[in-house]
Amino acid sequence: xxxxxxxxxSFGHVEVLRGIDMTVMPGEVxxxxxxxxxxxxxxxxxxxxxxxxxxxxMRVSGQLIGYRESGGKLHELRESEVARxxxxxxxxxxxxxxxxxxxAAENVMEAPRTVRxxxxxxxxxxxxxxLDRVGLSEKYDSYPSQLSGGQQQRVAIARALAMNPRLMLFxxxxxxLDPELVGEVLDVMRGLARDGMTMIVVTHEMGxxxxxxxxxxxxxxxxxxxxxxxRQVLTNPRQQRTQAFLSKVL
Amino acid sequence: xxxxxPVDTTRRPRPxxxxxxxxxxxxxxxxVLAVLAAMFVNTILTNPGFRxxxxxxxxxxxxxxxxxxxxxVLTVLSMAIGIVGGIGLAIMRLSPNPVLSSVSAxxxxxxxxxxxxxQLLFWNFLAALYPRxxxxxxxxxxxxxxxxxxxxxxxxxxxxxxxLNEAAYMAEIVRGGLQSVDHGQSEAAGALxxxxxxxxxxxxxxxxxxxxxPPTGNETISMLKTTSLVVVIGYFELLTSVQRIYSTNxxxxxxxxxxxxxxxxxxxxxxxxxxxxxxxxxxxxxRGPTGSRLLSWRAPEQAR
Numbered sequence: 001x002x003x004x005x006x007x008x009x010s011f012g013h014v015e016v017l018r019g020i021d022m023t024v025m026p027g028e029v030x031x032x033x034x035x036x037x038x039x040x041x042x043x044x045x046x047x048x049x050x051x052x053x054x055x056x057x058m059r060v061s062g063q064l065i066g067y068r069e070s071g072g073k074l075h076e077l078r079e080s081e082v083a084r085x086x087x088x089x090x091x092x093x094x095x096x097x098x099x100x101x102x103x104a105a106e107n108v109m110e111a112p113r114t115v116r117x118x119x120x121x122x123x124x125x126x127x128x129x130x131l132d133r134v135g136l137s138e139k140y141d142s143y144p145s146q147l148s149g150g151q152q153q154r155v156a157i158a159r160a161l162a163m164n165p166r167l168m169l170f171x172x173x174x175x176x177l178d179p180e181l182v183g184e185v186l187d188v189m190r191g192l193a194r195d196g197m198t199m200i201v202v203t204h205e206m207g208x209x210x211x212x213x214x215x216x217x218x219x220x221x222x223x224x225x226x227x228x229x230x231r232q233v234l235t236n237p238r239q240q241r242t243q244a245f246l247s248k249v250l
Numbered sequence: 251x252x253x254x255x256p257v258d259t260t261r262r263p264r265p266x267x268x269x270x271x272x273x274x275x276x277x278x279x280x281x282v283l284a285v286l287a288a289m290f291v292n293t294i295l296t297n298p299g300f301r302x303x304x305x306x307x308x309x310x311x312x313x314x315x316x317x318x319x320x321x322x323v324l325t326v327l328s329m330a331i332g333i334v335g336g337i338g339l340a341i342m343r344l345s346p347n348p349v350l351s352s353v354s355a356x357x358x359x360x361x362x363x364x365x366x367x368x369q370l371l372f373w374n375f376l377a378a379l380y381p382r383x384x385x386x387x388x389x390x391x392x393x394x395x396x397x398x399x400x401x402x403x404x405x406x407x408x409x410x411x412x413x414l415n416e417a418a419y420m421a422e423i424v425r426g427g428l429q430s431v432d433h434g435q436s437e438a439a440g441a442l443x444x445x446x447x448x449x450x451x452x453x454x455x456x457x458x459x460x461x462x463x464p465p466t467g468n469e470t471i472s473m474l475k476t477t478s479l480v481v482v483i484g485y486f487e488l489l490t491s492v493q494r495i496y497s498t499n500x501x502x503x504x505x506x507x508x509x510x511x512x513x514x515x516x517x518x519x520x521x522x523x524x525x526x527x528x529x530x531x532x533x534x535x536x537r538g539p540t541g542s543r544l545l546s547w548r549a550p551e552q553a554r
C-alpha cells in the first residue's frame with residue numbers, strides 16, 4: 001500500500017529525513033514513535049506530498065507520489081494531479097484543523113461537495129452516517145468552537161473518511177487533547193483498524209500502539225532505528241537508543 | 251464539625267448584600283458633561299447663525315440631491331473596482347510566481363506612493379500623453395482605435411482615479427486578511443484533495459473576511475468623503491454642489507451643515523450594513539460579532 005524507498009528530506013541545511021525505508025501492507029496499522037524532532041511527522045507529510053521529498057521514492061498503491069516517471073525522467077505533477085492523489089489519502093492533524101466557519105456536517109460535506117461535486121442531499125446523508133459512526137449524532141449542526149477537543153478530532157476523522165480514502169494518516173491525533181478525551185478518539189481509531197483500514201499513526205500512545213498496531217516503528221534523527229511487532233519492540237527493544245527512549249516514556 | 255456536601259443546594263448561604271464602592275469621580279464627570287451638552291444644545295437652538303430654516307430649505311433641493319447621487323455612484327463603483335482589484339492584487343502578491351508578486355508590489359508602491367489628486371488629474375489629461383487609444387496586436391496592426399478624450403470622459407477619469415488608487419489600499423487589507431488565516435486550514439483542505447483555487451474560495455477567503463471587513467468599512471466611509479476630490483477635474487458631487495450654492499448666496503454655514511448631515515446619514519447606513527456583514531462572517535466564532543456599539547443596546551453581560 002505504502003512503499004517508501006530511501007526517502008530524504010531537508011529544510012534548508014537541516015536534514016530531517018536521512019533515508020527512510022518503510023512498507024505498509026493493505027489493512028496494516030503502522031505506529032510511528034520517536035522523540036520530537038525525529039522526523040516522524042515530516043515523514044507522514046511526505047506520504048501525501050504536503051512536503052516534497054528531496055531524494056528517494058514514495059509510492060502509494062504502486063503510484064509514485066508527487067512525480068510521474070516517463071522516458072527515464074521524473075516530471076513534477078501538476079497541482080490538480082497532486083490533488084487527485086490526495087483524495088485517496090485521508091489525514092488527521094494534531095490541531096484538528098477543522099474549518100471554523102462551517103458546522104460539523106458542513107466540514108464533512110465540504111470535500112465531497114467541492115471535489116467530487118456530489119449533490120447536497122447525498123453529501124449530507126453521508127456526512128450524517130459518518131458522524132454517527134464517530135459517535136456525534138447530536139452534533140451535526142454544531143460549529144467546531146462549540147465542541148470539545150475530542151469531539152473536534154472525531155469530526156476531523158469523519159471529514160477525512162468522507163472521501164473514502166484507502167489510507168489514513170494520523171499525525172499525533174491525541175497530543176492536543178485533555179487526557180480524559182484521548183480515549184474517545186482512540187476508540188474511533190480502533191474501530192477503523194478493526195474495519196480493515198490501512199493506517200499510519202504517529203503517536204505517543206504506547207498502549208494504543210501495543211494493542212492496535214501491527215507494526216511499531218521507532219524513529220530517531222531522521223532514521224528508522226527499529227521496527228517490528230509492537231509487543232516485541234516495546235518489551236524487548238534490541239537497540240540501545242530504543243531502550244533509552246522507552247525507559248523515559250513508559 | 252459540619253461539612254456541607256457540594257450537592258446540597260438547600261443550604262446555600264444567603265446572597266451577599268454589600269455596600270458597593272462609590273465612584274464620586276464618575277458623578278463629577280457626568281455632571282460636567284451634562285452641563286457641556288446642555289450648553290451645546292442651547293447654542294445650536296439659539297444662535298441665529300445656524301439658520302436652520304435655510305438648512306431645511308436646501309436639504310432636499312435638486313442640486314444637493316444631484317450631488318448626493320453622484321457621491322453615492324462614485325463611492326459604490328470606486329469601491330467595487332477597489333475591492334475586486336484589491337483581491338486580485340493580494341492574490342498576485344502572495345503568489346509563488348515572483349513576476350506576479352513583484353508586479354503587484356510595484357503597483358501598490360506606485361498607487362499608494364503618489365497623491366490621489368495627481369492620479370485624478372493624470373487620468374483626466376491622459377489624452378495629452380496618448381491622444382488615441384487602440385486595440386490591436388502589440389507592435390502590429392490595430393483593429394479599432396478611439397479618441398482618448400471620448401473614451402475617458404470626466405466620469406470615467408474619476409472612477410479610474412478613485413478605483414485604481416483604492417485597489418492598492420484594498421490589496422494590503424486583503425493580504426493581511428488572507429495571511430491571518432492559519433496555514434493548517436489550507437493544509438487540511440489540500441489533504442482532502444481540494445485545489446488551490448477551491449481552498450482559497452471556500453476555506454481561506456471566508457475566514458479572512460472577518461479580518462478584511464472592518465478596515466473595508468473604514469475605506470468605504472473614507473471614500474464617501476474622498477470623492478469630493480473630483481472637483482479638481484471639474485466633476486461635481488455633494489460637497490461641490492453645496493459649495494456652488496453658498497458661493498452665490500453666501501449661506502456658508504447652513505449649507506455645510508446640509509452636506510455634513512447627508513454624510514452622517516450615509517455613514518450611519520454603511521455602519522449598519524457593516525454590522526450585518528460582520529455577523530454573517532462571524533459564524534462559528536465563539537465571540538460574536540463585535541460590531542458597532544451603537545447598534546447593540548443589550549447590556550454587556552448578556553452579550554457575554
